[in-house]
Amino acid sequence: MREFPFELALCAHLEATTDRLVARQIGGGVRAPSNRIIDVLCVEPGPAFDARTKLTGERIPAAAIESEVGVGRARYWRSAFDTSPEYAREVVDRAVEIGFFERERRGGREYVRQVARYPDWFGRLVGIENKPDLGEPGDLRTQLRKDVSLALVDEVVLATESYVTRAHLNRIPEEVGVWRFDAGELEVVREPTPLESDEAGTELVEEHAGRTDVRVVSADEKARRRRRMAERAYGKGWRTYEFPACAEIAPREGGLPYCRWKGRVVNPARCGADCPGHDPADPAEIDLDAERDSRTPWVADPAGRARRQAGLDRFRRDS
Incomplete structure (x- = not known):
């Protein structure tokens, strides 16, 4: 199976069989987030998940969460951010737009x-690396x-x-779990070993001929990045994806883009x-947000909150 259809089928399966939030293509680094992209990220709901669903269905910008803006006394917007005025302005406007901030004038x-x-x-x-064909492993190890x-x-799975x-199994780190996913059936070949996600870690930042640059990442840095990853996934x-302008492409269960001509x-x-x-x-008529809303704990439109679909390139500092 090609990697993209494999990834979508696995996401649909995990969404249907677990209570986790499932997302694709999430930056998995700290000092260099784009150096490692996690194919599939599963986020387990925590103790206050219901409170998050009541805020907004959108990703909340990290700069808004990490700012000095709180729920008590309103603050002058510029003094609440340790960043450029231009970016602070953009973050404030977006936070207001999605209903996380409210503003007033004095x-x-x-x-x-x-x-x-x-x-x-x-x-x-839980980070999942997809490799449908182990005969072509690439740089998997x-x-x-x-x-x-x-x-x-907290866990890594292949x-x-x-x-x-x-x-x-001998060619991959022993901490990595292994799943075999075929024809909609998932077999756990090896359970993953829990990782020390709340402690410092070592990140490979750049590779050169004869040299590898690594950085120690503190527990606090990891905690901030984990929150950004979870928000991105949420x-x-x-x-x-969007459905193309082709009569052969029709949505299957869960919104999968199925091509009748190719049969897959x-x-x-x-x-x-x-x-x-x-x-x-004309493209097939399907509301992918409604599909997600009906199948997961995620809430597209919390009561009384604003929602507007944002481009995927918005707030790249959080990606």
């Missing part, structure tokens, strides 16, 4: 406060060693469609007029 100045205290809403994070060494997530041999989910789930971003089966038509 004497020509703008003041803001949180509408509710930011809750302790998530528990364990190095990628998994990065995850284990940094221990930013998901594959291949039959898993002892030789395969707002993003895994249905981050496809990557909609690669659909186009150059496909021999392309049949121009």
Whole structure:
């Protein structure tokens, strides 16, 4: 199975069989977040998850959460941020837009406060590396060693469609769990070993010929990054695609993009007029947010809160 359809099928399965929030393509580094992208991130609801669902269905910018803006006395917006005025302005506007901040004016100045205290809403994070075909492992071993060494997530799992041999298991870190996922059935080949996510870790930042640059990442840095990852996953989910303008593409259970001409789930971003089966038509009508809302604990439109779909490139500092 191609990696994209495998990833979507696994996400749909995890969403249907667990109470975890499932998201795709989440930055999994601290000093260099984009150096490691986690294929699938599962976020377990924490003690105050219900309070988070009442705030907004969107990702809350990290700068808004980490600012000096609280729920008590409203603060002058500029003095509440340790960043450039331009970025602070952008963050305030976005936080107001999604309903996390409310603002008022006094004497020509703008003041803001949180509408509710930011809750302790998530528990364990599970990072999943997808490799449907273990016959083409690429740099799999190095990628998994990065995850284990940094221990930013609580567990690391390798998901594959291949039959898993002892030789395969011996080539990956022993802390990594292994799942075989095939035809909608998930078999746990090896349970993951819990990682020390609340302690300092070591991050591989850059590789050169004959040299590898690493950085020690403190427990506090990891905690901040974990919150950003959880927020990113909360707002993003895994249905981050749009249906193409082709009559052959129709939604399957859970909103999977199924191509009748090819007889399988496809990557909609690669659909186009150059496909021999392309049949121009309006895209299939489906509300992917509604699909997620109906199948998970996530709430798209909390009562009384604003919601507007944001582009995926908004607030890149949080990604």
